[in-house]
Structure formats: C-alpha cells, structure tokens
Amino acid sequence: MFSDNLKYLREKNNMNQIELATKLGRKSTSSISEWEKGKYQPKAGVLSDIAHIFNVNLDDLMNKDLRNENEVSSPKLDVLSIFNQLNLKRRRAVLKFAVKQLDEQRQENKNVITFPNKHNTTTIDVDGVLSAGVGEYLDDNSEPFSVTVPAPVPDNYDYAFKINGSSMEPYYHDGQVVFIKKVGQYRDGQTVAAIYDGCAYLKRLAVDDDGYATLVSLNPDYPNVRIDDKEGMKLLGVAFS
CATH class of the missing domain: 2.10.109.10 (Umud Fragment, subunit A)
Incomplete structure (x- = not known):
C-alpha cells in the first residue's frame, strides 16, 4: 500500500525521484526507487517526513489506497504545500500571477459603489x-x-x-x-x-x-x-x- 501511495503522490505533485530524495536529505534516488517497488519501507521518522511533504495523514499514507480515494472525491488543495514544492523559476511565475490578480481585485473594489440601505x-x-x-x-x-x-x-x-x-x-x-x-x-x-x-x-x-x-x-x-x-x-x- 505504501509503495503505491508514494509513487502516486510523487507523480501527482509533478516531483521526480531526485527532487524527493533532495527534500528528504538523501544523496541518491536508490532508496526512493526501492520504496516504490515495495522492496522495503523507510524508518518511522522518514515516513513522517514523507507524509509532511505531501500533506497527507501518516496513517492514510500507510493504510489507505489514496489513488482510489482521490478518484472518488476532489483533492483538498494546500496552496502553500504545493508552492513549496515548486522550483525557483515556477515560484516566481506563481508570485507574478498572484500579484497581478491582487492588483485587478483592488481595481475592481475601487469601482464598487455602495448605496445606502x-x-x-x-x-x-x-x-x-x-x-x-x-x-x-x-x-x-x-x-x-x-x-x-x-x-x-x-x-x-x-x-x-x-x-x-x-x-x-x-x-x-x-x-x-x-x-x-x-x-x-x-x-x-x-x-x-x-x-x-x-x-x-x-x-x-x-x-x-x-x-x-x-x-x-x-x-x-x-x-x-x-x-x-x-x-x-x-x-x-x-x-x-
């Protein structure tokens, strides 16, 4: 169950094995590959880190089929978690878009006239x-x-x-x-x-x-x-x- 969930979450978040290994402080992807193949599971502390990276409950990571659950219900988006997984170039693109949206919202609010009730x-x-x-x-x-x-x-x-x-x-x-x-x-x-x-x-x-x-x-x-x-x-x- 864990091996399938790990691969699903990594691919769902557009993260390759090298990026995940870096976030976990590992120098190679060999452990990530073996985890996803189901050869063995990481220690409890590493499992907790993986759950934190993908913003999921540790028990769900180990015991639930997250692929089938997400096909039935819409995923809960954690914008900050997703943003933290982006590289520097993509973070800048997100910030630029967010600033543009905020400016447009402020301009829209300026044009709103509130009439007395x-x-x-x-x-x-x-x-x-x-x-x-x-x-x-x-x-x-x-x-x-x-x-x-x-x-x-x-x-x-x-x-x-x-x-x-x-x-x-x-x-x-x-x-x-x-x-x-x-x-x-x-x-x-x-x-x-x-x-x-x-x-x-x-x-x-x-x-x-x-x-x-x-x-x-x-x-x-x-x-x-x-x-x-x-x-x-x-x-x-x-x-x-």
Missing part, C-alpha cells in the same frame, strides 16, 4: 443646530425639525442636534447628527454642547489650572472660543455619538 435609516426630530465652526446663533422661535439618520439610534439621549461646520473634524462632520447626554459634572477633554454669548457650539471643553474654560476646535483651521464669563456659558451635555 434605506432599511438601515430612521427619521428623528432634532432640537436644533450646533455650530462646529464660529457659532450658531440661537433663535428663540426655532422649532425642532426632522432628519434621517442611520439606524439604530441611541435610546438614552437627552438632545439631538445637527452639526453645522467642520471645526470638529475628523471626529464630527458637517451635517452629522450628534446625540447629547446631560451629566452632573463636566471634565476637561469632554466634547460638549454649549451655549455662550447667544450662540450654540459643539466643542471640546478645556479647563486650565485657574479654572478658566475654552471651547476648543479640533480642526486647526477654526478658532477656539475663550470663555471670559463662566456664568454666561451654559453646558447642555456631553456628546456620545
């Missing part, structure tokens, strides 16, 4: 607009309005605002809806919804050692807002989405 959106009412810029003037007569946002939306927010401006990029974008949660205390570094001097902002809160606050723009193209009158600033809550 209408089933993954929902409509909510927002409380107004926050400026991620130089200030959004608050009009006491402004009313909530409806916008379409990705679903699902958080269920524990206190306010929802639409962002106007790009001062908080890359984390928050113009036109995005941000959800605000009321908190009891505010900390340095939190992104907050704030009202100051008649304008509403979405900014990063910075508090210095003296207790003075600044509403910080993450985008360096936009100015920060220095709070000269802490009593005149109202914090609505912390952004969490």
